[in-house]
Amino acid sequence: MMGPVLAACLLIILSTAWISQANEALCKKDGGVCSCNNNKNSVDCSNKKLTAIPINIPTDTENLKLDYNSLSSLPNTAFHNLNKLTFLDLGYNELPTLSAGVFDHLVNLDKLYLNKNQLKSLPPKIFDSLTKLTWLTLSENQLQSLPHGVFDSLTKLTYLSLQNNQLPSVPEEAFDSLEKLKMLQLQENPWDCSCRDILYLRNWIREKQGNVSNIEAAECAVGNKAVLEITEKDAASDCVSPNTTTAIPIGTMTPASVIYDDIHEIKVPQENFQKFLGYQEPDHLPTQPQCLMSISGYLGLMMSLMLTSAAILYVFHFLKKA
Template sequence: MMGPVLAACLLIILSTAWISQANEALCKKDGGVCSCNNNKNSVDCSSKRLTAIPSNIPADTKKLVLNYNKLRELEPTAFHRLTKLRLLYLNDNQLKSLPEGVFDKLTKLTRLDLDYNQLKRVPDGVFDKLTNLKELWLQNNQLQSLPKGVFDKLTSLKELSLSNNQLKSVPEEAFDSLVQISEVQLYDNPWDCSCRDILYLRNWIREKQGNVSNIEAAECAVDNKAVLDITEKDAASDCVSPNTTTAIPTSTTTPASVIYDDIHEIKVPQENFQKFLGYQEPDHLPTQPQCLMSISGYLGLMMSLMLTSAAILYVFHFLKKA
């Protein structure tokens, strides 16, 4: 009766080996879900329709490209293993929020791209550990406000983009710690020049004019007057909440499209399996790039399947004889 036991053990070993090989296929220079340049410690996972960040990205990665995917949320520990990361590209996704502490281990990061997402706010202190950051891109989101002190620790920052958001003002002293800053993009925001809160931004622009590029492009929402040119009389109102809209909703009925979206985002039991393969939706077939593997990986997979089949037949053979 030892034959079937040995065959069963062989089956388990082969299955484990197949899973391990599939994991390694994520990041091979000649194929897999992501492309790797081992010489430059670079991993490119762009345009793979990923709904979650692959869990087996090499720990020594210095450049990680995740743009043009379907990421809607990040796990709080998504990047905690990647302590050597210097460049992180998360632009052109569907991120609606950032978990607290998600970037805390990335102390060597010099560039962070979060543009072209759907962020409405950023948590307090989310950038505090990024003391070596030189470029921060937040344009083309839906930011309605910034927490006080959000940039206080970014003393090495040189470029900051906040354009194409919904900002009406920035907190007092928001940019005071940016001693190395050379460019700040502020245009295409609905700056509320009727509130006293805007005077900090006006004064900062006047002080830095000529030394920090693009700041003069900030314009008031009402009359397109440059924030640089507003007067104390213009900003006479003591607004209670300058970053919230005063518009009264015309209807309390929830649109059918919103209901559909909520239902559509309900997680299903196959979620982890989908995350590993990079599927977009449960009923969405994987695209060709997602299913491609290297030739060596394919041959190894076929060999594993053949050995697994042989082991199964071996088990049945002994059980029949028994």
């Protein structure tokens, strides 16, 4: 009777190994792309020179670090299987824009870092699904304007950083929904205090002064005058806001990133090859170590399946003889 018992034990061990293999294909200690802490559901892909996001990130991941890489675009579906994420760091990459629905499935996200990229604008409603977000970092980008209502769904936000961008003003009612806000970083922007558009920001700063930290640091681009100190006479010009246009209504504009993604998804051969290797983004082939990692992961899964099947047959054989 020892034969069936040993076989059953082997079956349990191999089944466990097969399940963990599926979740840890990208987290091997012997040179895998990312490192994982399964106890904390954390995946660290920081500083790996990645040009695309691996598709085999475990679906139960809660903390994902992708900072200090070379990401220049994010497909719409980049995070669609990661709805348990509470922490996402995309800082220190090369993102010039964001796809309209890239964050739509991250309904449990608490902290989002987008600092130190090359963002010049944000798609309308980009943050609408992030209703649990408390921390948002957009500092050190090239934002020239904000869409109307872009922060309206972030009613739990306590920290927002917009410093070191190219913002001359913010839309009317831009911060009115942020009732929980405790700190707002506005410094190092070229606030245009000669335009009437700036008066909303001035009034909001005066109202929230003492309740929201650091907002007094916002200064006019000319004259080194604090925004909260400007008068109606200072802001007498009827300037045209940079986030409005008479040529094309902003609500009907299609983000360039969406068009870009759609065009490249038509190129089936290269994309299918990359998906087989474990990568989403169609314009970048993975490096040799990444290819080896992905292939070895699949081979490991196949081997586990074969061994598991053999163990099952072994158990049945001894049970039948018994």
